[in-house]
Structure formats: C-alpha cells, structure tokens
Amino acid sequence: MPNPTSQGSEEKPVGIDSFRTFTASSASVIPLLQQIQNQYGYLSENNLERVSEYTHVPLSSIYGVATFYSQFRLSRPGKHLIRVCQGTACHVLGAGEIMAYFKEQLGIEENETTTDELFTLESVRCLGCCSLAPAMMIGDKTYGRLTRDTVDGILSSYREREER
Amino acid sequence: MSHVSEIRVGLATCGIAAGAEPVYTALEKELAMIDVPVRLKRVGCIGMCYNEPLVDVVTQDGERSTYGHVRVEDVSRIVEEHVIGGQPVQDLLVASDGFFDKQVRIVLENCGLIDPESLNEYLKCDGYEALEAVVFTMTPQQVIEKVTASGLRGRGGAGFSTGVKWGFAAREPGPEKYFICNADEGDPGAFMDRSVLEGDPHRVLEGIAIGAYAIGAPHGYFYVRAEYPLAIKRLEKAIADATAAGLIGENILGSDFSFEIKIKAGAGAFVCGEETALIASIEGRRGTPRRRPPYPTVSGLWGKPTNINNVETLANIPWIIRHKAEEFTSYGTEKSKGTKVFALAGKVSHSGLVEVPMGMPIKDIVFDVGGGIRDGKAFKAVQIGGPSGGCIPSSLADVPVDYESITATGAIMGSGGLIVLDEETCMVDLARFFLDFIQKESCGKCTFCRIGTKRMLEILTRICDGNGTVEDLDWLLELSKKVKTYSLCGLGQTAPNPVLTTVKYFREEYDAHIVDKTCPAHVCKALIHYEIDPDQCKDCKLCTHDCPVQAISQGKGAFQTIDQKTCIKCGRCYEVCPFGAIDVQ
Numbered sequence: 001m002p003n004p005t006s007q008g009s010e011e012k013p014v015g016i017d018s019f020r021t022f023t024a025s026s027a028s029v030i031p032l033l034q035q036i037q038n039q040y041g042y043l044s045e046n047n048l049e050r051v052s053e054y055t056h057v058p059l060s061s062i063y064g065v066a067t068f069y070s071q072f073r074l075s076r077p078g079k080h081l082i083r084v085c086q087g088t089a090c091h092v093l094g095a096g097e098i099m100a101y102f103k104e105q106l107g108i109e110e111n112e113t114t115t116d117e118l119f120t121l122e123s124v125r126c127l128g129c130c131s132l133a134p135a136m137m138i139g140d141k142t143y144g145r146l147t148r149d150t151v152d153g154i155l156s157s158y159r160e161r162e163e164r
Numbered sequence: 165m166s167h168v169s170e171i172r173v174g175l176a177t178c179g180i181a182a183g184a185e186p187v188y189t190a191l192e193k194e195l196a197m198i199d200v201p202v203r204l205k206r207v208g209c210i211g212m213c214y215n216e217p218l219v220d221v222v223t224q225d226g227e228r229s230t231y232g233h234v235r236v237e238d239v240s241r242i243v244e245e246h247v248i249g250g251q252p253v254q255d256l257l258v259a260s261d262g263f264f265d266k267q268v269r270i271v272l273e274n275c276g277l278i279d280p281e282s283l284n285e286y287l288k289c290d291g292y293e294a295l296e297a298v299v300f301t302m303t304p305q306q307v308i309e310k311v312t313a314s315g316l317r318g319r320g321g322a323g324f325s326t327g328v329k330w331g332f333a334a335r336e337p338g339p340e341k342y343f344i345c346n347a348d349e350g351d352p353g354a355f356m357d358r359s360v361l362e363g364d365p366h367r368v369l370e371g372i373a374i375g376a377y378a379i380g381a382p383h384g385y386f387y388v389r390a391e392y393p394l395a396i397k398r399l400e401k402a403i404a405d406a407t408a409a410g411l412i413g414e415n416i417l418g419s420d421f422s423f424e425i426k427i428k429a430g431a432g433a434f435v436c437g438e439e440t441a442l443i444a445s446i447e448g449r450r451g452t453p454r455r456r457p458p459y460p461t462v463s464g465l466w467g468k469p470t471n472i473n474n475v476e477t478l479a480n481i482p483w484i485i486r487h488k489a490e491e492f493t494s495y496g497t498e499k500s501k502g503t504k505v506f507a508l509a510g511k512v513s514h515s516g517l518v519e520v521p522m523g524m525p526i527k528d529i530v531f532d533v534g535g536g537i538r539d540g541k542a543f544k545a546v547q548i549g550g551p552s553g554g555c556i557p558s559s560l561a562d563v564p565v566d567y568e569s570i571t572a573t574g575a576i577m578g579s580g581g582l583i584v585l586d587e588e589t590c591m592v593d594l595a596r597f598f599l600d601f602i603q604k605e606s607c608g609k610c611t612f613c614r615i616g617t618k619r620m621l622e623i624l625t626r627i628c629d630g631n632g633t634v635e636d637l638d639w640l641l642e643l644s645k646k647v648k649t650y651s652l653c654g655l656g657q658t659a660p661n662p663v664l665t666t667v668k669y670f671r672e673e674y675d676a677h678i679v680d681k682t683c684p685a686h687v688c689k690a691l692i693h694y695e696i697d698p699d700q701c702k703d704c705k706l707c708t709h710d711c712p713v714q715a716i717s718q719g720k721g722a723f724q725t726i727d728q729k730t731c732i733k734c735g736r737c738y739e740v741c742p743f744g745a746i747d748v749q
Binding site: 025026027028029030031033034055057061064065068069070071072086087088089090091092093097100104124125126127128129130131132133135140141142143144148 | 178349351389391509510598734
C-alpha cells in the first residue's frame with residue numbers, strides 16, 4: 001500500500017464516532033470512503049483500517065474497493081485538484097493538447113502533485129459538459145472552451161490568490 | 165403590449181460553467197431597483213448549450229425571447245429596454261436557427277422551463293398527477309399493461325421493453341423488492357441524464373415511484389455519478405420536498421402504497437452501468453458483473469427481486485400515464501416508439517441537448533437540428549453509443565435513428581451520446597481513444613476483456629505511431645471476435661464495436677496509416693510534420709515566440725523555418741500563424 005506519510009505528517013485518523021450515521025455493514029463501505037475522502041482529500045491506511053473495523057469487512061476487501069473505483073485516491077492531493085476531461089467530445093476538440101499543456105506548465109505528469117503541493121493533475125472520463133469541450137474542473141468549479149491562453153489565465157489566477 | 169412577467173436563467177452545469185451565475189446575480193440586482201414585478205428564476209438546461217449563458221424573457225402572454233452568450237454587462241440593457249421598455253434587445257437575441265423546429269419534447273417537457281428546485285412549479289405542470297392516478301385508479305397490472313402498450317424500450321442502451329421487464333419483477337413474490345434508477349451516466353460524450361436530473365428531478369422521482377408501485381417495491385435507490393454534484397443536490401431536495409408533501413414515503417397520498425428512496429453516489433466505474441455490477445456497487449463491493457441468469461428481476465440487490473431503469477426511461481413514464489398509449493406510439497417507428505434524447509456534441513455547430521422522434525434520419529439531426537458542421541468543414545461521421553457504440557459514416561446519413569436500424573450499421577443506439585465528426589477527426593485515433601477507455605474500465609474478470617483489449621490497444625497505438633503492419637489489422641479483427649465472444653457482460657461484448665465500425669467504413673484510413681505512413685486527418689503526431697511556406701510567411705515571428713521548444717528560427721531570407729528534429733508537433737505555430745503560412749503534411 002502506498003505510504004501517504006511520505007508526503008508529510010498524516011492527519012489524526014477519523015474518529016469512529018463520526019461513522020455512527022452509517023449502518024455497520026458492507027453497504028456503508030463506499031459512502032464511508034466517500035465521506036473520508038471529502039474530509040481529507042484522500043484515504044490513508046489508518047482510515048481504511050477504521051472503515052474495516054467499523055463495517056467488519058476485511059481490510060483487503062476495503063483496499064479492493066478503494067482501488068477499483070476511479071474516485072478514490074490513496075495519497076494526499078495538492079490544494080487544487082485539476083481534472084481535465086477526456087470525454088469523446090473533448091478528445092476530438094483537443095483535450096489531449098490541453099492535458100499536454102498542463103503537464104508542460106506544471107512540470108508534472110498525470111496523477112502527480114506539484115512540489116509546492118498547490119496542484120494535482122488528473123484526467124476524468126467525462127464531465128458531461130460536452131458542449132463546452134474541451135472542459136475541466138478545478139475543485140468544484142467547471143471551466144469550458146479551454147485554449148492554451150485560457151489555461152494560462154486560470155492557472156495564474158489561482159497562483160495570484162495564493163500569493164495574496 | 166404584454167408585460168414581461170418572468171425571466172429564466174439556465175443554471176445547469178453547462179450554464180454555470182459558461183458564466184450564468186454572475187448573470188443571474190446581476191439580473192437580481194437590476195430587477196430589485198425597478199418597480200416592475202418580474203419573477204426571476206433558475207431553470208435547468210434550456211438545450212441550446214452552444215449559446216450559453218442563456219436568458220429567457222417571457223411575457224404574460226407566454227411569448228418567449230431567448231438571449232444567448234449573455235454577459236454581465238448586457239444585463240442592464242435587457243432590463244431597461246425589454247423589461248421596462250417592452251422592446252426586445254434585437255442584437256442580443258439568439259438567431260432563429262431551427263434548433264427546436266424538428267424536436268418533440270416529452271422527456272424534456274419541463275426542462276429549461278421550470279425551476280427544478282420548486283415542487284410547486286412541477287405540480288403546476290401536471291406533476292404527480294400520473295402518480296395519483298396510478299395509486300388510486302389503476303392496479304399494478306394495469307400500469308404494466310399501459311407501459312407495455314406504449315412500446316417504451318429501455319433508454320440506457322439495450323432497448324428492452326420496459327413494461328415486459330416490470331412484468332418480470334412484478335410476478336416475483338414480495339414484499340422485499342427494490343427499484344433502482346441507474347443515473348451512473350458513464351459514456352464519455354453523454355450528458356442527457358445529468359441534464360434531466362438537473363432540470364426536472366421530480367419527473368424522474370415520479371417515474372420511479374410509479375414503477376415501484378407497478379412491481380410492488382417498497383424501497384428504491386438512485387445510483388448517481390459522483391461527478392454530478394448538482395444533480396445529486398437537486399435530487400436530494402426533490403426527495404425531501406416530495407416526502408414532506410406526502411408524495412414519497414409512507415402511505416403515499418394517503419393510500420396503502422409506501423415507497424422510500426435513497427441516493428447512492430457512484431464512485432467512478434464505467435462497468436457499473438451493467439446491472440449486476442451496479443448492484444455489487446450498492447452492496448459495497450467492487451463493481452464486478454456476475455453471470456445471468458438469475459436476472460436481477462429475480463435475484464438482485466441483497467438477493468431480492470430488483471428492477472433497474474435508466475433516467476430517461478423513467479422520465480418518460482409520467483407522460484405515458486397522463487396520455488393515451490397511442491399518443492406515445494404516434495411518435496417513432498414500428499419497433500421504436502416515442503422520442504430519444506441526444507447529447508449532441510463534437511464538431512457540430514449547435515451542440516446541445518435535443519429530443520427527436522425515433523426514426524429521424526441522422527442527417528436531419530446533424531444538419532437541421534444541429535445546424536451542420538462547424539467552420540464549414542466536411543461531415544465525416546457520427547459516433548453513437550459511446551465506447552460500446554460505433555461510427556456511422558456520412559454515406560449512411562439517411563439511416564433512421566431507431567434501435568434496429570442503428571444496430572444494423574454495427575453501432576448501437578446506446579444511451580444518447582451523439583458526437584459529430586468532421587474531416588479533421590482521425591478514425592484510427594478515435595478507435596484507439598475508445599480502446600484506451602475500455603481497457604482502463606474493464607473490471608478484469610474475463611480474460612479476453614482484460615488482456616484482449618490491452619493487446620488491441622497496443623496494436624492501435626502502433627498503427628497511430630506509424631509502426632503498424634498489414635498483419636496488425638488481421639490481428640485486430642481476430643481479437644475483436646474473441647473479445648466479443650468470450651466476455652461475460654455488455655462492456656466486453658461491445659468493446660470492439662468502435663474498432664469494427666471504423667475498419668468497416670474507414671478501411672482506407674487504416675491503410676494510409678499502415679502502408680503509406682500518413683494520417684489523412686493530420687491528427688497522429690508521428691505521421692505528420694509542420695512546414696513553413698516561405699512565400700506565405702510574412703516573417704512576423706509570432707510562431708517563433710510561441711514555440712515551446714525553440715524549434716523555429718530565421719530561414720535564409722525574410723521567413724521563418726522549423727527544425728524538424730527539435731519540433732514536438734504541438735501545432736501551436738499552426739494555430740498562431742495569422743497568414744496560414746504553416747502547412748501540415
């Protein structure tokens with residue numbers, strides 16, 4: 001299992017008390033993992049163990065679930081998660097070039113985080129904003145009709161906000 | 165002259181991304197300052213996504229003026245000239261382009277017209293009348309008979325008769341049964357279900373409640389993609405409001421029928437579109453399909469009889485109940501009744517959310533509804549049905565959109581993604597794109613799906629890189645046959661479709677890549693190079709400044725030249741040149 005602590009000290013594991021709204025059964029595994037990831041941005045080994053303890057599902061199965069679904073990540077992401085859409089409409093309208101430009105500008109590959117821990121770059125299957133292709137999301141915000149110029153503008157606006 | 169009574173702002177995900185929120189806020193401020201009572205409301209997808217952000221101004225007589233590409237600075241003119249002055253702002257109105265002329269709106273009846281967060285607005289549009297009629301005046305068997313008579317077939321892609329499916333679930337012994345709405349819209353290039361859930365969530369809720377009554381299910385789930393936070397939020401509100409109003413929950417409308425429903429957010433797995441995989445996911449396991457039979461209608465969620473329908477299927481139900489079955493069957497073809505919603509996107513001028521009668525020829529959707537190809541380019545093909553579908557070439561543009569005709573081309577109807585492709589789309593690259601998707605999304609259970617698609621992807625990558633051989637094509641076809649035959653679920657069985665249809669209809673493009681080592685659409689980087697035409701070059705050096713690898717320098721004269729060894733073929737020079745001096749070979 002990747003060791004998230006290599007990227008800095010780990011947060012205190014989630015308290016089992018916060019699980020009480022979920023039934024202690026296998027049906028709660030995915031909702032619990034989603035809640036933990038919402039809170040921490042990723043799933044640490046400690047937290048996977050907590051889910052296993054609470055739901056009585058073996059840790060190996062929890063790990064199986066966490067690695068099966070594309071939503072879950074096992075290492076801490078940067079402050080801003082960039083998800084570049086790679087759906088069909090985006091693909092035929094140049095999403096590949098946009099992804100390449102992000103890699104060039106951020107100096108990282110897909111699923112990596114910049115050294116200042118500001119940005120993590122991921123691709124996403126389809127955001128369902130095909131009319132705005134090529135599209136992406138940063139955090140909860142969707143951006144469409146991307147070009148290299150708009151990418152420049154968006155990245156600098158995030159960086160400026162950090163400096164302030 | 166009739167006064168403006170209502171202003172609607174399209175605030176679905178697309179609209180928000182295009183900047184509709186600040187427009188809404190600006191309208192709110194402007195309207196607060198004037199003495200004219202106007203109702204400002206948020207609506208879902210209006211459909212004309214190519215004109216986002218969209219604002220509809222409606223008069224008391226119901227006359228509707230649509231403004232497109234609205235910017236915050238346009239708002240004061242709309243308020244002053246139209247709301248106060250009564251004169252539409254002509255230069256901001258969207259052009260009348262025939263976008264709606266050939267559409268028939270059953271599923272999208274309310275979408276873009278009503279506030280999706282208001283139960284009252286849905287009630288005013290005959291909302292929940294169908295549920296009331298069903299619960300008090302029809303037996304479950306009568307509901308099933310009516311839905312069967314309407315000819316409605318599953319809109320998720322497979323096209324199985326909805327009424328017949330309900331019949332299977334209904335005849336299983338109760339009382340524990342489940343009704344699931346599959347809203348895990350996983351096809352890349354599809355946004356119909358998201359739009360319906362964001363634009364008219366009560367309609368889907370009413371549809372699932374009617375279905376649950378028909379099969380006798382007291383429990384239900386919405387399985388929604390996690391990437392659709394707004395759809396989840398609006399659905400949550402719809403469920404809460406409907407429950408508070410006694411329309412969902414214990415003893416619906418005072419009857420004996422009770423139905424409680426929960427939302428499960430999917431966690432991102434294309435294979436969960438397959439019913440048994442979706443069930444595994446709700447049960448908290450990896451979304452791996454299992455053998456059928458038993459079918460979920462016999463043994464589904466937690467081993468209980470379970471019926472699963474897609475969002476669009478359920479959104480048809482209230483309309484069907486409110487009308488005579490013949491009214492629904494008056495639309496469509498002999499075997500495909502009603503309408504189909506498409507997410508029209510790609511190289512088409514009017515990309516958006518459209519609903520057309522079944523049986524409309526592909527070319528009418530592309531040209532009459534979609535306004536033809538962008539930038540005057542040539543229409544090459546449509547990609548229909550996502551990764552399980554295929555490419556239908558422009559030579560077959562007369563093919564009507566119905567389940568049987570589309571299947572006969574080698575593609576499938578699918579859930580409604582319709583991507584229009586032009587001369588600049590490389591069909592080999594597109595086949596590679598879908599194989600890459602499928603290979604990543606294969607759950608890994610069946611050997612041919614897990615490894616076969618990987619080998620197919622390697623072959624396609626080789627061909628796109630200019631390293632393909634003639635034998636590669638034979639291998640590709642051989643593997644396609646095996647993957648289709650030896651896969652358990654729909655994902656694997658249909659995975660080779662994008663390859664098979666592109667080889668069938670665009671064989672010459674494969675040959676060009678393999679034999680001539682060229683990419684006719686100028687997409688595959690290994691097979692193209694950029695050159696500057698010294699006669700066209702004005703020596704402005706824009707390309708030189710923009711080149712990320714400094715591959716462009718002064719030529720022997722007043723022009724620039726590209727060093728082919730350094731060039732990474734990013735195409736930036738081609739895009740930036742104002743004189744068209746860069747050639748792609």
